[in-house]
Every structure is written in structure tokens, then in C-alpha cells.
Amino acid sequence: MQKFVTVVGGINVDLTGSPHQPLVLATSNPGETSLSVGGVGRNIAHNLALLGVPTTLLSAVGDDAFGVYALDITRQAGVNIEYVLKQAGQRTGTYLSVLNFEHDLVVAIADMAATRGVSASYLAQHERILTESALIAADANLEEETLTYLCNLCETRRIPLLIEPVSVEKSKKLHRMNAKATYLTPNRDELHAMTGRDDADLAAQCACLRDQFDHIFVTLGEQGVYYCQSYPAIPTTVVNANGAGDALVAGLICGLFHEKPLSDSIRLGIAAAHIALQSPETVNPELSFSRIQGM
Template sequence: MEVLKIEKLTDREKEVFELIKKDATISREAIAEKLAISESAVGTYIHHLSNKGYLLGRGYITAPEEKIVVVGGANLDIKGYSPNYIKGSSSPGWIEESSGGVGRNIAEDMALLGQEVVLLTAISNDHFGQKLREETKDSGVDISHFKISTAQEHKTGVYLAHLDQDGDLIGAVNDMRILKEIDSNYLQDKRKIIETSAMVIFDTNLEESTISYLLELCSAKKMIKIADAVSVEKALKLKDKLINLDYLRGNLDEIEVVLGVVTMEEAELARKLSLKDRIERVRNFYKQNADLPELIISTGKDGAYYLSHQDETVKLKHFQAASINMEEIVETTGAGDALTAGLAAGIMNKLSIDKAIELGIKASALTVKSELTCNPDLAELM
């Protein structure tokens, strides 16, 4: 296991930091005057404090105890809608663009829900990247720690989706190669930000080695750790890491596979069973494995299930889906991300787990009513 390097502050950095803690609006000129150093030197020390995670974003904001760090994908969502889909042919329709990516969506949704969020992700300095930066910043997310890639082969991530007349996915292509740059070196550079957070949320678009390193950074800390499964295949990256999580949010297919209840090859056959039988099988497996995190299992129109270990028993609770008329549904992209965000926001607001899950379900229901991947109306839930 790699030994983590502790980034200590120099005596001068400590002096600058103490002045900023006393007055977050203090100017560089005032700091220079108090410490009898040049303004350019002050700028250098502030840069060091920011890189080491002691300052966040603009305005010399010191790292708060209640901030949430989200690590994951950010990409541009390009969505084509076909009211009259014709398989194997060009279908008339229209195309929309919006900022997306599981990690980015969760971060924006949480900001809309009133949380202080820092997003750690990678984008390129292309026009897609510029759009992501501007829209994510405007939503209230701290984007000051984005990695801006200079590698020519790594362009800003793109999610290209084709949706039918009901807003359901027909097929998609997701180019997230740039996330290879979210590696142990990047996380080590952001170590202080991660370690001083109250909650860390990540998605499985990250490389498996990156997930391992992130959990290593969090291993001795008290922050709440939440993973979003993203997809069946990507969820497998969590298979030997579940013991390090507090919560795992995924759909039933993803949960069955990552727990090992079924294999990837058996997943299709498992879908032919009744929902009741599938949930009961997951419950029985969960009962025999006390080290598993608390599970929030999405089941679409059938709502969600919550599983947790309580003393010698297993708590299984079903939550009804929000009531939505079919004509209200615009599309389903981002619904799971909103559920994760609502759950996390509820936990941060000290709601009971039942109320936190209900908040997530409400956030998910609002999301499917919007063409945007993150519905601004989420702000009305808090």
C-alpha cells in the first residue's frame, strides 16, 4: 500500500491562513502589509493553500466541515428524440444539449438542494469543456479543482443518447476516456479537500484503481462514503470494496451483480423472475453478509427498496414511486443521479434515512419531467 504524504503548511503559509480565517474578505494588499511581504508573495502563498486544500474556490473560503466532495464523470449530454422511432433508419426528431455526467449531475442536484459541493473531475479545454465549466459553476458547484486536460487524445466526455417518444433510452454511446486522468496523482493533490469533507460521493465511471485509491484516502476518516453504481458492468469495480462504503445506490440489476447474487451471464435470466422473488433473494444474501453497506435499490415505477443491518436483523423497507402521469415524463436520463443526490442531501440535513430516501424519490420524479438532466425545480424541495 502506498504511504500518503502529509502536506504540512510552512510557517509563512500558516500566517497567511490565520489572517484569512479571521477575515475571509481580507485583500492581498492587507495581508502583505500585515506580514511585511510583497503582494506577489501573498499570491504565491494563497496558491499553495488552495492546492493543499486549505482554501476552496473564490473569496478565500476556508475548507468547511460540512462540504461534500463528489468525484466522477462530467460530460456533455447530446440527446436525440424520435417521436416516431424507425429501427435501422434515420428517424425525424430533434436534438438537445445539456451538461451531464453522473458525478457532475449528482453535484449539481445537491447544489440545487442547498448543499456546499466540490466537484473533482476532468475536462478538456475544448468548447464542450467550457460549456460544462460555465453551467456547472452557475448551478452553485465549486469547480475550482477541475482537472483541465492538455492531452490531445482526451477530449471532454460526451454522452450521445437516442430516446423514443416516451423519453426512454433506445441506445447510447458514452465516451469517458478522459476520466483516466482522474488518477492517484490527481487525488493525492486533492487529498486535503477529500479528507476534510463531511461526505464523499463517487461514481463507477472512475477507473477501478482510482476508486481503490480514493477509498484508501478515506479509510481512516469519519466522512460518509456513498457510491453510485452507474451500470451493471461498471458496478463490478466495487465488488471487493463494498465493506469500505456506508451506502450504495443502484438499480436492482446492478445490485444483484455487484453483490454476486447473480453473474453478468445470469442477469438476463434473473429479470424473468418476479420483483418480489428478486428482492427476497437479495435480502437473503444481504442477511448472510453483515459487512455490506446500506443499500438503496431503485426499481423504476415500483419505487425503491432500502436494506440495512440492524443488530441481529435485516431491515427491508419498500418506498412507493412518486405519482407521475405518463404525459408528464419528458425523459428518464439523470433520474438515478437525482435519487442519489436527494438521499445524500437528506443525510446531510440530518433527516431520518426514510425521509432522505423519500427526498431522493421526489428529486428523481422532478428530474424525469424536465428536458434538462438536472431540473432547477429541485431547489423547491428544500
């Protein structure tokens, strides 16, 4: 039986605006807008497929044009979307973001109500897919009940589970519910929110969560990744920062899937993020395993 990764998380359509000059708040700014498919879980799955990792996505969309568009793009990337839930009367999630002149995120609004369809009962219906997975990745857009079900299943069946916290508020949920998983990929702010410590000692902060997560990879933006030591980022001319973190997680999972050492897997993640940053799209279609191996 072919090994594969299952990703559990959100699908949405990304609407992004970037100004032609330094951003001025509370008024209209000349600039450009773009439309692409997003969602943390979906982005990770899309990146994994581009990296040649067989990937199944468990997620939910509405019965609208955005849902059709999102699934078409994801299918074309090579992701197995057979089990994605299509919800009648529901709108597909949208993520509206505004970037500044340096192409960094200023503010975003996430309408992720459709993701509630990814419930514990929905996952129970697809337990066979989950238990046959070589690794499961989940984003913290999921409800607590869903995450609890997933954590318990993976612990019982000894399936490696990676959780991407997504945001500061959602990372607090993981700490509150005492979620347990093999891997966690917080950024610095999410790590602070989970530990209650606002200091520079990343090793000490990670140690606070060691009873919940076996391996904690702290993503540090242009400073790279921290895991027991610092792994520097690759200098990059940034076109669009959206989706770089999702690409990093996918590169990391790609290394784990191929049973590479953790240090090599981290470097694959950093290389994937480097490629993602160079594209105006949330997922860079030029991403490939051969490209990240050569960096």
C-alpha cells in the same frame, strides 16, 4: 468551518435524441435532439447545489469547447469547480443517448476517456479537500485504482462514502475489487450483477453485500426505492428519464447531509427524481430543497 460534500466522478456533455413516433431501428427517425451537460458525478453535484448543499467537484475535462461549456454551466449552478482538472490535448467526455417514444433509454454510447484523469495521484493532490468533507460521493466511472484509494482514505479517516455504480458492467468492478463504502445506490440489474443472484428477494441480495456496504438503497424506477422495505415512487408524467437516478442520489445525500433519518432521506431522493423526470434537461433547474421537502 462550513460543512460541504465532495463529489468525485465524470463530467460530460449529453447529446440526446427522441423520436416523434415509435422508434424504428436501423433507419433515420424524425425527432428532436438536445444538448446538455451531464456526467453522473457532475449531475449529482449540480443537483446538490440546487438543493442548497455546499458542493465541491473533483473531476476532469478536456481543453475543448465542450469542457468550457460544461464548467460554465456547473459553476453557474453553484458548484465549486476550482479543482477540476483541465487536460491539454484531451477531449471532454460525451454521452450520446437515444430515447424511445415513451422517453425511456434505448441505447447510449459513453466516451468517458477524460475521466481517467481523475486518478489516485490527482485525488492525493486534493486530499485536504477530501478529508474535510462531511460526505464524499463517487461514481463508478472511476478507475479501480482511484476507487481503491478513495475507499481506503474514507475508511481510514472515517468519512462517509457513497458509491453510485452507474452501470451493470461498472458495478461488477465494485464487487471484484471488494470495494467498501458506507452507502451504495444500485438499481436492480446492478445489484444482480454484483451478487450473481437473479431473484426477486432484494433483502437476500443486499445481505450478500453487507460486508462491503453498510447501507444499500436499491433504485427501482417507477417502483421507487428498496431499503429494508419498499418506498413508492411519486406518479410522474415522464419528459426525460435521463438524470433521474442522479437526482435521486442527490436528494438522498441532501437528507444525509442534514442528518435526517434514512427514511426521510430516501423520500427526499424520490421527490428529487420526480422533479427531474419532468424536465427535458438532464438536471431540472427548478429543483430546490423547499420543493422536495413539500412532497
